[in-house]
Amino acid sequence: MNNKRRIWLWMSILVTFAMVLSSCAAPSTPQAQPVATEQPTAETGQAVTTEAPQPVATEEPTQAVSEPKVLIARLPKDIGNLDPAFIVGSEDDTVDRAVMEGLIRYTPDGKTANQLVESITPAEDGLSIDFKLREGIQWQRGYGELTTEDVKFSYERFIDPNLDAVYKDDFASLDHVEIINKYEGKIILKEPQATLWTTTLPMTSGLIVCKKFVEEVGMEKFKTDIVGTGPYMLKEWKPKERVVLTRNPDYWGEQPYYDEIQLIPIDDDKVAEVALEAGEVDFSLVSLASVDRFQSDPAYHVDLTPTNNYSWIAMNVENPKLQDINVRKAILYGIDVPSILTATYMGKAPQARALIPPGNLGYWEDAPLYERDVTKAKEYLAKAGLTSLDLNLAVNDVTEFRTWAEIVQQNLAEVGININILPLDSSTYWDLGIGDKGKDVELVAMNFSAMPDPAWFTMWFTCDQVGVWNWMRWCNQRFDELHKLGIKTMDPAEREKIYIEMQQLWDADAITVWITNQPLAYVSKATVQPAMYPGGLCPMLRDFKATE
Amino acid sequence: MLAYLIKRFFMTIAVLLIVMTFLSLLVHIVPGDPARTLLGPRASPELIQKIRSAMDLDKPAYVQVGNFLWKVIHGDLGTDVFTGVSINRLVSAALPHTIILALASLGLAVLIGIPLGVFSATHPNSWLDRVTAILSISLTTIPSYVAGLFLLLIFAVQLKIMPAIGLGKDGNLKDYIMHLILPTIALAITWIGYLARLVRTSLLEVLNETYIRAARASGLSGRLVQYKYALKNALIPTVAVLGVGLGSLMGGAVLVEVIFNRPGMGTLIYNAIKARNYPVVRAGVLIVACLFVFVNFLTDLIYTYLDPRIQLGKQQR
Numbered sequence: 001m002n003n004k005r006r007i008w009l010w011m012s013i014l015v016t017f018a019m020v021l022s023s024c025a026a027p028s029t030p031q032a033q034p035v036a037t038e039q040p041t042a043e044t045g046q047a048v049t050t051e052a053p054q055p056v057a058t059e060e061p062t063q064a065v066s067e068p069k070v071l072i073a074r075l076p077k078d079i080g081n082l083d084p085a086f087i088v089g090s091e092d093d094t095v096d097r098a099v100m101e102g103l104i105r106y107t108p109d110g111k112t113a114n115q116l117v118e119s120i121t122p123a124e125d126g127l128s129i130d131f132k133l134r135e136g137i138q139w140q141r142g143y144g145e146l147t148t149e150d151v152k153f154s155y156e157r158f159i160d161p162n163l164d165a166v167y168k169d170d171f172a173s174l175d176h177v178e179i180i181n182k183y184e185g186k187i188i189l190k191e192p193q194a195t196l197w198t199t200t201l202p203m204t205s206g207l208i209v210c211k212k213f214v215e216e217v218g219m220e221k222f223k224t225d226i227v228g229t230g231p232y233m234l235k236e237w238k239p240k241e242r243v244v245l246t247r248n249p250d251y252w253g254e255q256p257y258y259d260e261i262q263l264i265p266i267d268d269d270k271v272a273e274v275a276l277e278a279g280e281v282d283f284s285l286v287s288l289a290s291v292d293r294f295q296s297d298p299a300y301h302v303d304l305t306p307t308n309n310y311s312w313i314a315m316n317v318e319n320p321k322l323q324d325i326n327v328r329k330a331i332l333y334g335i336d337v338p339s340i341l342t343a344t345y346m347g348k349a350p351q352a353r354a355l356i357p358p359g360n361l362g363y364w365e366d367a368p369l370y371e372r373d374v375t376k377a378k379e380y381l382a383k384a385g386l387t388s389l390d391l392n393l394a395v396n397d398v399t400e401f402r403t404w405a406e407i408v409q410q411n412l413a414e415v416g417i418n419i420n421i422l423p424l425d426s427s428t429y430w431d432l433g434i435g436d437k438g439k440d441v442e443l444v445a446m447n448f449s450a451m452p453d454p455a456w457f458t459m460w461f462t463c464d465q466v467g468v469w470n471w472m473r474w475c476n477q478r479f480d481e482l483h484k485l486g487i488k489t490m491d492p493a494e495r496e497k498i499y500i501e502m503q504q505l506w507d508a509d510a511i512t513v514w515i516t517n518q519p520l521a522y523v524s525k526a527t528v529q530p531a532m533y534p535g536g537l538c539p540m541l542r543d544f545k546a547t548e
Numbered sequence: 549m550l551a552y553l554i555k556r557f558f559m560t561i562a563v564l565l566i567v568m569t570f571l572s573l574l575v576h577i578v579p580g581d582p583a584r585t586l587l588g589p590r591a592s593p594e595l596i597q598k599i600r601s602a603m604d605l606d607k608p609a610y611v612q613v614g615n616f617l618w619k620v621i622h623g624d625l626g627t628d629v630f631t632g633v634s635i636n637r638l639v640s641a642a643l644p645h646t647i648i649l650a651l652a653s654l655g656l657a658v659l660i661g662i663p664l665g666v667f668s669a670t671h672p673n674s675w676l677d678r679v680t681a682i683l684s685i686s687l688t689t690i691p692s693y694v695a696g697l698f699l700l701l702i703f704a705v706q707l708k709i710m711p712a713i714g715l716g717k718d719g720n721l722k723d724y725i726m727h728l729i730l731p732t733i734a735l736a737i738t739w740i741g742y743l744a745r746l747v748r749t750s751l752l753e754v755l756n757e758t759y760i761r762a763a764r765a766s767g768l769s770g771r772l773v774q775y776k777y778a779l780k781n782a783l784i785p786t787v788a789v790l791g792v793g794l795g796s797l798m799g800g801a802v803l804v805e806v807i808f809n810r811p812g813m814g815t816l817i818y819n820a821i822k823a824r825n826y827p828v829v830r831a832g833v834l835i836v837a838c839l840f841v842f843v844n845f846l847t848d849l850i851y852t853y854l855d856p857r858i859q860l861g862k863q864q865r
Contacts, residue, residue: 280712
């Protein structure tokens with residue numbers, strides 16, 4: 001009896017000890033240590049290519065007398081790598097852009113504006129860009145003043161072959177950055193690059209990193225610990241638990257509204273919705289199926305953000321079953337896309353008609369809309385010399401794509417095409433079209449997202465992307481030529497023509513059934529006024545405010 | 549006893565080796581490239597190869613197992629190639645939360661399930677016994693994730709009297725316990741019903757044994773006979789089930805941790821599998837396997853206290 005008591009006693013002590021330990025001694029990184037610095041006197045710059053923001057001197061926050069303003073927001077998953085040259089997902093973008101800043105930025109209304117520069121001017125031949133930094137901008141945690149050395153380091157590391165940055169293509173045309181003096185520099189390019197102004201300089205790849213800090217902490221630490229010049233500092237990261245951003249007291253520009261932002265990684269949409277309803281999260285991405293529920297409750301504010309996501313059913317033109325364009329047209333006319341949209345997105349997603357969605361340069365307004373026509377579909381199948389056909393449709397095994405697949409299966413059965421649905425887990429799915437095994441793919445439900453530049457839509461479908469991301473295995477030399485031309489062309493009107501022609505080439509070969517540009521539904525408490533990057537890429541935390 | 553411990557130690561090593569080899573082979577069988585998942589669509593083939601090499605994925609299974617075990621012996625579970633964070637740190641942050649959840653659930657199941665079972669066995673065929681039977685079977689059939697969702701919707705969303713997700717504020721034990729209550733109930737609910745049925749059956753069986761009848765005939769009080777002599781023996785199969793059950797609770801904890809967004813071993817392994825983050829999967833499974841083996845060993849030891857006739861390491865006559 002005594003022994004049994006002893007066992008229980010020890011077990012109780014162990015459990016209590018573990019509980020105290022886990023609640024009190026949770027490991028975390030890093031602790032931001034703000035160092036008092038002089039507040040710079042920001043002067044309004046001479047914006048040349050973009051609008052200049054007006055840095056506004058703000059009052060010191062009165063935290064001593066008022067409750068700190070804390071925003072709790074959901075991250076769809078934990079951060080992966082905060083190094084701008086190697087980010088893994090939009091969660092990294094979200095954190096990076098709250099802490100770090102670029103020479104220029106996107107504002108909440110989708111325009112570009114100067115950020116760290118007083119002025120930035122491209123040369124007429126598009127082969128160089130002159131810039132002048134605002135003076136007196138300090139790095140967080142006492143790493144000194146921002147200089148052109150930091151700009152040179154930040155950009156040239158992308159093209160350093162030893163680093164082999166994942167996003168080196170963002171600076172594909174960069175030759176080097178020339179330092180004129182502490183605040184003035186020149187970006188030297190090998191050839192003009194239109195995307196530099198739309199998706200490189202104002203986005204994550206264009207963020208300026210602190211040379212001294214990166215060299216001090218090394219690449220491994222830099223994955224999860226960053227220092228910037230932005231309005232928030234990375235205070236703490238507890239893996240799988242939370243990321244905490246705290247206001248940078250020495251920020252050179254307008255102070256953000258919230259004193260602290262806690263980002264909670266919640267993988268599952270439904271769990272996030274429960275957390276919103278329980279009042280434990282102030283802002284979250286939710287499923288489209290839940291939009292009506294939140295919209296009917298005045299306690300919440302719902303933003304249906306149009307995005308640059310594009311979804312389609314891809315047809316592998318190298319597969320013998322799909323080589324005949326008549327078979328592909330039979331599929332195109334056999335599928336009822338509006339039914340897919342109603343069943344999957346509760347009618348909240350628009351029907352896509354071509355590669356580039358509305359709101360982007362290169363949007364093809366007159367793109368054809370293929371309505372379901374079973375008779376026509378059967379005629380095309382007959383033209384191909386077939387009365388019936390068996391095809392596999394591979395889908396990422398989530399509710400959205402399974403729903404698509406079931407409707408496609410029913411639709412095409414009426415045409416005489418029997419669809420075998422292959423639901424695959426995420427990692428298996430994303431490996432499906434890689435290399436030679438991609439030749440076996442028949443139909444596949446796909447969904448990509450893109451940055452706000454047409455080149456971002458077309459880059460995955462060139463000939464050299466066959467077996468990489470071009471799972472239709474469609475190769476068109478003219479399409480490739482136009483893609484290269486589109487990147488070099490600086491005139492927006494010319495670029496527009498190029499990208500419309502590219503979409504016409506695509507359409508002529510009937511290689512896809514376009515489904516939708518799926519909007520994202522963000523729900524916040526009615527007291528929160530969120531802000532998003534163009535294309536719904538990620539929340540713009542620095543511009544979140546309280547509603548009036 | 550010493551011979552038993554040595555035998556058990558080598559068995560544990562064998563079990564862990566089999567688990568590790570199986571996991572290493574699985575990497576080659578299961579489709580999906582972790583390096584591509586990690587680096588995204590724009591990484592160069594050279595960089596993808598570098599990451600594969602960092603994960604030992606380009607080496608044969610026996611080399612992977614060997615390298616991993618060599619590191620483990622030196623107290624190093626490896627590095628998460630996604631974030632560059634030490635896996636020791638990830639595991640040490642997640643493990644206590646899962647152990648606490650599993651033990652709290654087991655404790656709750658024992659606290660409610662055993663008295664329910666005893667009550668049923670001591671009042672056989674009464675209407676209360678029938679009610680208890682219906683209740684126990686109903687609880688057994690409720691999966692933990694269903695219970696979890698209902699508990700969340702009722703207590704966190706509707707009534708707003710319990711917290712919904714996470715672990716609570718750092719350093720606040722009361723808040724931590726509040727965040728533990730709903731997941732504990734969700735995970736324990738199946739086991740409450742199961743234990744109640746198990747204890748009822750074993751206790752009824754023991755109560756019909758001759759030595760119990762003899763004890764009663766000798767004039768010992770009913771309570772003394774039921775609780776000191778009958779229940780002690782009736783609990784032996786329950787302890788065996790609890791030993792194995794802790795493993796199943798760890799499995800159930802995966803779903804409960806996902807629903808309640810608790811950063812425990814379940815979510816750590818689940819997310820790592822989804823991302824094909826094999827170093828984390830390997831380390832996580834190793835820790836869970838070690839725990840499972842340890843709990844089974846502990847169960848064996850508890851047997852000897854409950855039934856002195858069982859002598860570990862000796863042949864039963």
